[in-house]
Amino acid sequence: MLGGFYASVALGLTLVFGLLNIVNIAHPAFVVLGSFLVYAANAQWGVDPIAMGVILTPLFFLLGMATYSVYHASFEKRDNESLRGLAFFFGLMFIIEVGLILQYGVDYRLVNAPYIGKVINLGSVTLPLRMLVPFCVALVMALGIFLFLSRTYLGRAIRAVAQDQLALQLVAADPVRIKRIAFGIAIATACVAGALLIVINPVEPAAGRVYIGRIFAIVVLGGMGSVRGTVAAAIVLGIVESVTSTIYSPSWAPAVAFGFLLFALAVRPAGLLRR
Amino acid sequence: MQQRRIFGGTRRFFFGAMLAAFALVSIGPAVQAEDDPIRIGFGMALTGALAGAGKAALISIEIWRDDINAAGGLLGRPVELVFYDDQTNPAKVPGIYTKLINIDRVDLIVSGYGSATITPAIPIAMNYDMVFMSLFGLASNEEFGYDRYFQILPAGPEPRIEWSRGFFEVAMRADPKPTTVALVGADAEFPRNALIGARANAEAAGLEIVYDETYPPTTVDFSPVIRKIQSVNPDVVYVASYPPDSAGIVRSVTELGLEAKLFGGGMVGVQFASLMEALGPQLNGIVNYDFWVPEPTLNFPGINAFLEKYQAIAEDAGVDPLGYYLPPFAYANMQILAEAVEATGGLDQDQIADYIRSNEFETVVGDVSFGANGEWAKSRMLMVQYQGIEDQSLEQFTEAGTRVVLYPEDWQSGKLIAPYSDAK
Numbered sequence: 001m002l003g004g005f006y007a008s009v010a011l012g013l014t015l016v017f018g019l020l021n022i023v024n025i026a027h028p029a030f031v032v033l034g035s036f037l038v039y040a041a042n043a044q045w046g047v048d049p050i051a052m053g054v055i056l057t058p059l060f061f062l063l064g065m066a067t068y069s070v071y072h073a074s075f076e077k078r079d080n081e082s083l084r085g086l087a088f089f090f091g092l093m094f095i096i097e098v099g100l101i102l103q104y105g106v107d108y109r110l111v112n113a114p115y116i117g118k119v120i121n122l123g124s125v126t127l128p129l130r131m132l133v134p135f136c137v138a139l140v141m142a143l144g145i146f147l148f149l150s151r152t153y154l155g156r157a158i159r160a161v162a163q164d165q166l167a168l169q170l171v172a173a174d175p176v177r178i179k180r181i182a183f184g185i186a187i188a189t190a191c192v193a194g195a196l197l198i199v200i201n202p203v204e205p206a207a208g209r210v211y212i213g214r215i216f217a218i219v220v221l222g223g224m225g226s227v228r229g230t231v232a233a234a235i236v237l238g239i240v241e242s243v244t245s246t247i248y249s250p251s252w253a254p255a256v257a258f259g260f261l262l263f264a265l266a267v268r269p270a271g272l273l274r275r
Numbered sequence: 276m277q278q279r280r281i282f283g284g285t286r287r288f289f290f291g292a293m294l295a296a297f298a299l300v301s302i303g304p305a306v307q308a309e310d311d312p313i314r315i316g317f318g319m320a321l322t323g324a325l326a327g328a329g330k331a332a333l334i335s336i337e338i339w340r341d342d343i344n345a346a347g348g349l350l351g352r353p354v355e356l357v358f359y360d361d362q363t364n365p366a367k368v369p370g371i372y373t374k375l376i377n378i379d380r381v382d383l384i385v386s387g388y389g390s391a392t393i394t395p396a397i398p399i400a401m402n403y404d405m406v407f408m409s410l411f412g413l414a415s416n417e418e419f420g421y422d423r424y425f426q427i428l429p430a431g432p433e434p435r436i437e438w439s440r441g442f443f444e445v446a447m448r449a450d451p452k453p454t455t456v457a458l459v460g461a462d463a464e465f466p467r468n469a470l471i472g473a474r475a476n477a478e479a480a481g482l483e484i485v486y487d488e489t490y491p492p493t494t495v496d497f498s499p500v501i502r503k504i505q506s507v508n509p510d511v512v513y514v515a516s517y518p519p520d521s522a523g524i525v526r527s528v529t530e531l532g533l534e535a536k537l538f539g540g541g542m543v544g545v546q547f548a549s550l551m552e553a554l555g556p557q558l559n560g561i562v563n564y565d566f567w568v569p570e571p572t573l574n575f576p577g578i579n580a581f582l583e584k585y586q587a588i589a590e591d592a593g594v595d596p597l598g599y600y601l602p603p604f605a606y607a608n609m610q611i612l613a614e615a616v617e618a619t620g621g622l623d624q625d626q627i628a629d630y631i632r633s634n635e636f637e638t639v640v641g642d643v644s645f646g647a648n649g650e651w652a653k654s655r656m657l658m659v660q661y662q663g664i665e666d667q668s669l670e671q672f673t674e675a676g677t678r679v680v681l682y683p684e685d686w687q688s689g690k691l692i693a694p695y696s697d698a699k
Contacts, residue, residue: 001496001498002495002496005495098322101322101326104593105326105327105330105593105594107327107547107549107593107594107595108518108519108522108544108547108549108550109549109553110522110549110550110553110554111553112553112667116526117526117529117530117557118530119530119531126530126531126532128498128526128527128530128531130526130530131496131498200495200496201495201519201522201523202518202519202522202523202549202550202553204519206324207519210492210493211493214493238496241496241499242496242498242499243499245490245494245499245500245503246499246500246502246503247503249488250488250489250490250491250494250499250500251462251488251489251490251491253490253491253494254491254493
C-alpha cells in the first residue's frame with residue numbers, strides 16, 4: 001500500500017533525475033508545498049484533498065516550467081550544472097520550507113475527507129481507505145505518465161532528449177522547450193503526490209526531507225527513468241518495509257529495504273526494469 | 276544657501292543633543308536605580324524545528340511582562356525583555372547567553388524552550404553564577420548538578436520514571452487486572468527515555484512485556500506495527516511517539532480496531548490543538564500524559580485570565596490556539612522568578628536561588644516547589660482520558676469533561692472508562 005505513495009513521489013523525480021539528469025533535490029519540498037495548498041483549500045472550503053491536488057496541477061506545471069527556465073539560464077547553459085545545480089535546488093528547498101513556515105507556521109496539518117478513517121474488509125485483511133485511495137490514485141497517475149511517454153509525440157520527444165540531445169536538435173526540435181515541459185509535468189505530479197501525502201499523514205513544512213533518500217533510491221532501483229520500473233521499485237520497497245515491520249521489527253525496516261536496494265543493484269546494475 | 280541652512284540646522288541639532296547627553300550623564304546615576312528597567316535575557320526558538328512552541332512561549336513571557344509592568348514593575352522598576360532567535364540550533368545558544376550577560380548586561384536570564392537549547396546554556400549560567408529558570412528541559416541538569424537551575428516541567432525528581440508512572444497506576448485499576456503489556460516508541464531521544472521508564476514501571480506493576488519495539492522516526496505507515504501488536508494480544512499498549520507518528524498510530528489503531536484495556540501513555544502531539552481538531556472522535560478512550568487541562572480540579576488562580584490573553588493573540592500569531600500545554604508554564608516560570616526577586620528585595624543571584632530553593636510558589640499552574648536537582652519536588656504528571664468527543668470542533672476541548680484527569684488522585688476529575696474499545 002505504502003508503495004503507491006512512494007511511487008507517486010518518485011514518478012516526478014524519475015522524469016527529472018532519470019530522464020533529464022537534473023538532481024532535483026527540492027522535489028519533496030514541492031510535494032510538501034502541494035500538501036499545504038491542498039490543506040489550505042480543505043480547511044477553507046472543505047474541498048476533497050485529492051480533487052484539489054488534481055485541480056492544482058496546471059499551476060504546478062507552470063511553476064515547474066518557470067523553475068526549469070531559471071535553472072537552465074543560470075546553470076545548464078553555462079555547463080556547470082552538477083554541483084551548483086545541486087546547490088540551487090538545495091536553496092530552492094529551503095526557500096519553499098521557510099515560505100511555508102512564514103505562511104502556515106510550523107504546526108502539523110491534517111485534512112478531512114470522507115475516506116479517512118474508514119476501512120474495507122477483504123476476508124481477513126483490513127485495508128484502511130486512507131492508504132488504499134492514495135495507492136489507486138498513484139497507479140492511475142503512473143499509468144497516465146507511462147501512456148504519455150510511450151504514445152504521444154511529446155512524450156517520445158522527452159525520452160529522446162534523454163537519449164541524445166544533439167540528434168533531437170538535428171530534427172529541428174528544441175530540447176530546452178521539451179525539457180521545460182517535462183520538468184513542468186514532473187512538478188505537477190509532485191502536487192498530486194502532496195495531496196496523497198497529507199491524506200496519509202500529517203504534514204509540516206520540513207516533512208519532505210524524510211523522503212529524499214527513499215525516493216532517490218526508488219528511482220535508481222527502478223532503472224533511472226523507467227516509469228514501470230519506478231512503480232515496481234516503489235511497491236517492492238513498500239512491501240519489504242511493511243513485511244519487515246510486521247514479521248521482524250520496525251526498526252529494521254529501512255535497513256532491510258536499503259539492503260535490498262544494494263542487493264538488487266549488485267544483481268541488476270541497470271535497475272529492475274531498464275528503460 | 277539652502278545647503279548651508281540645512282547644515283547649520285544639523286550643527287545646532289548636534290550641539291543640542293550633546294548638551295542633553297551631558298545633562299543625562301551627569302544626573303544619570305541618581306536616577307538609574309529608580310527608573311532603569313530590569314532586563315531579562317533569553318534565547319528562544321523562533322525559527323527551526325521548535326519554533327511553534329518557542330513562539331508560544333515568547334507570547335506567554337510577553338504577556339507576563341505586560342502584566343507585571345501594569346502592576347508597577349519589579350522592585351518598582353519596569354521590566355524589559357532582551358531576546359534572540361536561537362533558530363532551534365544548540366550551537367547558537369552559548370554565544371547568545373554570553374552576549375546577553377557580557378554585552379547586554381541583563382539582570383536575569385531564563386531559558387528558551389526545550390532540552391536541546393537548554394542544556395548548552397547551563398554551563399554559561401554556571402560560569403556567571405546566574406539563576407537559570409528552565410522551560411521544559413527533560414533531565415537537562417542531570418550531568419551538571421547546578422544548584423541554581425530550576426525547571427518548570429512537572430515531571431518531578433525522576434522524569435523518566437514519572438513520565439509513565441501514572442499510566443501504569445491507572446492500568447492496574449482496571450478490572451480484571453491486566454497481565455500483559457506492549458511497549459512501542461520512536462527511535463529518538465525522548466521516546467527512548469520514556470520507554471526506559473515504562474519498562475521499569477511495567478516490571479514494578481508485575482506486567483509481562485509481550486512486545487517491545489522501536490520504529491524509525493521516518494515511518495509513514497503504522498498498520499504493520501499495529502497488526503503485529505494485535506497478534507500478541509496485549510492487555511495494555513504503551514506508546515511513546517512524536518506528533519506525526521502519534522497521528523499515524525491513532526488512525527491505524529482506529530482503522531484496525533485494536534482490542535486493549537488501555538492504550539496511550541506517552542504520545543506527544545495529541546495535546547496540541549491542530550491534532551486534536553483533526554483527529555476528533557478518534558481520540559476517545561486514549562489515556563495519555565498531559566500537563567494542564569481545563570478540568571475543575573486544575574482551576575488555579577490566574578490561569579483563566581492568562582489563557583484569555585494568550586488565546587486573543589495566538590490565532591493571529593499562528594501558534595497553538597488553545598495553549599494549554601506549554602504557555603501557562605512559561606508564564607509560571609516568570610512568576611516564580613519575579614516573586615523571588617521581590618522577596619529578596621534585589622538582584623543578588625545567591626539570595627534569589629536560595630529563596631526559590633526553599634519556598635513554595637503560587638502560580639497559574641498551581642503550587643510549585645523545587646527539589647534538590649531543580650526539578651519539581653513532587654511530580655504532577657497528569658494522566659488524562661479523552662472522553663465523549665463528538666466531532667472535530669476545537670470548542671469542545673475548552674470545556675471540562677473531554678479530557679478527564681485520572682491520575683494523580685489529588686487532581687482526579689473523572690472515572691476511567693475501560694476497556695479502550697468501550698470508550699471509543
